[in-house]
Amino acid sequence: DTGVSQNPRHKITKRGQNVTFRCDPISEHNRLYWYRQTLGQGPEFLTYFQNEAQLEKSRLLSDRFSAERPKGSFSTLEIQRTEQGDSAMYLCASSLSGLDRFPLGNGELFFGEGSRLTVL
Amino acid sequence: EDQVTQSPEALRLQEGESSSLNCSYTVSGLRGLFWYRQDPGKGPEFLFTLYSAGEEKEKERLKATLTKKESFLHITAPKPEDSATYLCAVPPQGTGFQKLVFGTGTRLLVSP
Numbered sequence: 001d002t003g004v005s006q007n008p009r010h011k012i013t014k015r016g017q018n019v020t021f022r023c024d025p026i027s028e029h030n031r032l033y034w035y036r037q038t039l040g041q042g043p044e045f046l047t048y049f050q051n052e053a054q055l056e057k058s059r060l061l062s063d064r065f066s067a068e069r070p071k072g073s074f075s076t077l078e079i080q081r082t083e084q085g086d087s088a089m090y091l092c093a094s095s096l097s098g099l100d101r102f103p104l105g106n107g108e109l110f111f112g113e114g115s116r117l118t119v120l
Numbered sequence: 121e122d123q124v125t126q127s128p129e130a131l132r133l134q135e136g137e138s139s140s141l142n143c144s145y146t147v148s149g150l151r152g153l154f155w156y157r158q159d160p161g162k163g164p165e166f167l168f169t170l171y172s173a174g175e176e177k178e179k180e181r182l183k184a185t186l187t188k189k190e191s192f193l194h195i196t197a198p199k200p201e202d203s204a205t206y207l208c209a210v211p212p213q214g215t216g217f218q219k220l221v222f223g224t225g226t227r228l229l230v231s232p
Contacts, residue, residue, distance in 0.1 A: 095217075101171070112163050
């Protein structure tokens with residue numbers, strides 16, 4: 001399978017614990033994104049990387065959240081001291097820069113299946 | 121603040137009963153509008169990008185259109201496999217496609 005891969009798919013943790021999610025993008029994609037989605041809502045942007053550089057972070061990304069993409073390939077999203085409000089689906093997506101407009105591309109984001117976090 | 125509003129929140133159709141979903145946005149200088157489909161427990165799957173008012177895109181039973189204030193996703197003669205949540209998204213004003221603002225989606229259920 002050459003799509004975006006996320007692990008683990010499900011994580012149940014107790015409040016105050018730390019959790020880490022991993023995303024493996026499509027191999028040739030240089031952009032990687034993290035979004036968060038709660039029940040009944042659309043995805044909300046958290047952060048994105050171009051290669052290994054984190055170029056933008058949402059104000060939703062509090063100090064307890066940290067994302068890395070050390071070699072411009074896979075990425076990790078760590079949440080420290082989890083709170084019940086962190087319960088959500090964490091979605092990773094990837095894309096290749098320069099493909100936003102016809103005829104080169106359509107700006108499509110390729111999403112993984114997500115990592116669902118439940119904080120008890 | 122840039123906003124995307126989708127309606128209706130939920131829509132139930134009989135197989136073959138055509139309808140339209142609406143996405144209205146408040147972004148100035150729209151650079152593009154995206155439609156995604158999301159199945160339960162899965163990530164969104166790309167459907168269309170529309171770049172300017174008057175543009176239309178089609179894929180099987182789906183047709184997306186764009187005006188200066190809103191977009192419609194028309195579903196012609198839907199089948200049960202079209203059941204999903206349909207999400208609309210736009211890049212915030214002054215940004216590229218690096219981040220998107222999504223609507224809350226329309227949950228479509230097509231009954232046989």
